[in-house]
Amino acid sequence: MQELEQALRDLVFKRDPAWLVGIAKERQLVYRRLIHNNLYDVIISLLPLTYHFAGAEKFRQWIATWLEEQGPKQRMYWMIPVEFAAWLMENIVSENLLLAELAHFEAMQQCAENAPNTHLSCKLGIYYHSVHLISDENSTLPLKLERPIFLLIYRADETVRWLEIEPQVAQLLAKLAEGASLKESLDSLSELYADLDRAYLTAQLAGLSHRGLVSISETHPRDESAVYS
Numbered sequence: 001m002q003e004l005e006q007a008l009r010d011l012v013f014k015r016d017p018a019w020l021v022g023i024a025k026e027r028q029l030v031y032r033r034l035i036h037n038n039l040y041d042v043i044i045s046l047l048p049l050t051y052h053f054a055g056a057e058k059f060r061q062w063i064a065t066w067l068e069e070q071g072p073k074q075r076m077y078w079m080i081p082v083e084f085a086a087w088l089m090e091n092i093v094s095e096n097l098l099l100a101e102l103a104h105f106e107a108m109q110q111c112a113e114n115a116p117n118t119h120l121s122c123k124l125g126i127y128y129h130s131v132h133l134i135s136d137e138n139s140t141l142p143l144k145l146e147r148p149i150f151l152l153i154y155r156a157d158e159t160v161r162w163l164e165i166e167p168q169v170a171q172l173l174a175k176l177a178e179g180a181s182l183k184e185s186l187d188s189l190s191e192l193y194a195d196l197d198r199a200y201l202t203a204q205l206a207g208l209s210h211r212g213l214v215s216i217s218e219t220h221p222r223d224e225s226a227v228y229s
Contacts, residue, residue, distance in 0.1 A: 129141075150169070169208075172201055
């Protein structure tokens with residue numbers, strides 16, 4: 001089964017297709033073209049702002065390169081642009097960083113929209129451009145910021161929203177998401193920040209928990225032995 005799946009991937013995604021034996025080449029070309037068109041349509045429809053500002057030629061070339069180098073691994077259609085955006089963030093040249101970040105932001109919105117609940121919808125994005133303020137009405141795009149912004153993208157009341165958080169709060173969430181306890185996470189941040197306000201950060205975490213954006217395994221959110229999940 002794995003060999004068959006790899007053979008189909010080589011047929012569909014390689015720039016020079018690996019043709020299957022025993023099947024007419026014309027039929028394989030139709031299959032390949034159908035899959036490519038479906039993937040292009042899904043990515044363009046779910047990343048509309050990135051497509052708009054990148055332009056059709058550049059955006060389609062990015063998709064073609066992604067298909068050649070990696071291609072989708074997930075089977076859910078809304079995860080396809082998420083994988084594509086992650087590839088862009090890792091491989092895009094610096095002059096197109098804004099567009100890569102915009103693609104990532106739009107992809108995180110898709111994650112939030114399709115998550116089963118508010119807590120699982122919450123995603124952290126770190127950007128050097130104000131991608132959350134971009135719309136198709138923009139005549140110009142924002143300049144690069146001196147410092148990155150940290151956005152929580154989530155769904156509440158069936159609407160995808162975003163919340164800008166402070167860098168230390170974002171670092172705390174990242175460490176907790178790695179499986180560290182709250183105490184371990186705060187201890188680690190204390191090594192980076194001599195003036196770390198542990199009580200303030202714990203209160204910020206409690207506020208996010210109260211809004212359903214994060215969950216804490218212990219009943220008392222101010223308990224530093226609690227674990228973020």
